[in-house]
Amino acid sequence: MHKRLQKNDVLFLSATALLLAAVLAAMLLFRGKSGKQVVITVDREVFGTYPLSQDNVVRIDTGTSVNELTIENGTAKMTEADCPDKLCMHQKAISRERETIVCLPNKIVVTVTGGGDSSLDAIVN
Ligand SMILES: [Zn+2]
Incomplete structure (x- = not known):
């Protein structure tokens, strides 16, 4: 149970980081x-x-x-x-x-x- 929670936390953080990176990249691209x-x-x-x-x-x-x-x-x-x-x-x-x-x-x-x-x-x- 405990192990599973930790794994989910890691997944959540990775997904958040990826999303943030994607947003930043998109903003840089569209800045001109x-x-x-x-x-x-x-x-x-x-x-x-x-x-x-x-x-x-x-x-x-x-x-x-x-x-x-x-x-x-x-x-x-x-x-x-x-x-x-x-x-x-x-x-x-x-x-x-x-x-x-x-x-x-x-x-x-x-x-x-x-x-x-x-x-x-x-x-x-
Ligand atoms: Zn200085």
Whole structure:
């Protein structure tokens, strides 16, 4: 009896994981490749979304730290950061879907997405 329950649990979890993967894959497929943008999150909360097609300097003021992301010629790069390690500033400019720049000390993640809405991010979070 006990063994049987465990097996069912495993099956249920696998099915759930498969379904989730299928949904995510479908969403990625239907997102389209045009209109790329960067999504900036601070401590897993969405700070803002900015199109890569538009040159911009985004000041990411989290209240305790300040970073600056520069969008230029369709790429995004961390150009200023007050974190101690400055690793984010040494990461290469991103422009392709799902590329990221991470500032670990300041809990900032910048991700390139294929445009469209942010429903994918809502599911992942
Ligand atoms: Zn940093």
